[in-house]
Amino acid sequence: MTTVTLTKDNFESTINDNDTVIVDFWAEWCGPCKQFGPTFEEASNNNEDIVFAKVDTEDQQELAQLFNVRSIPTLMVFRENVVLYSQAGALPAPALDDLIGQVREIDMDDVHRQIAEHESEHASENANG
Numbered sequence: 001m002t003t004v005t006l007t008k009d010n011f012e013s014t015i016n017d018n019d020t021v022i023v024d025f026w027a028e029w030c031g032p033c034k035q036f037g038p039t040f041e042e043a044s045n046n047n048e049d050i051v052f053a054k055v056d057t058e059d060q061q062e063l064a065q066l067f068n069v070r071s072i073p074t075l076m077v078f079r080e081n082v083v084l085y086s087q088a089g090a091l092p093a094p095a096l097d098d099l100i101g102q103v104r105e106i107d108m109d110d111v112h113r114q115i116a117e118h119e120s121e122h123a124s125e126n127a128n129g
Helices: 011-017 031-046 060-067 091-103 106-129
Strands: 020-026 050-054 072-079 082-088
Touching: 011 050, 020 031, 020 091, 031 050, 031 091, 072 091, 082 091, 082 106
Parallel strands: 020 050
Antiparallel strands: 020 072, 072 082
């Protein structure tokens, strides 16, 4: 599958409309980003059920700030609108493949349940002062 270019205009819809989206925050001038690019593209071609997307941090500074991207490359994994992974640094191909495997195995019903419990705890804490 072709890697998608994300902008502030299509970021939200891409995350909302797809089960799993892996986002590479990068910049043209970044050496490690350029080295990671072929690894990211290969993973995209090998995992057609996942959307692989890139955010050019120079062009999309608002998105980089929104997600608190401080160094690049930064890789983020969204599944069912939940950030499951966010880390700076280029991954070697075996590590990226391992990450993709782990993301596939996560029980998202359990994740959503835990988020709901956490949110209800905070809501009751806030209500109690």
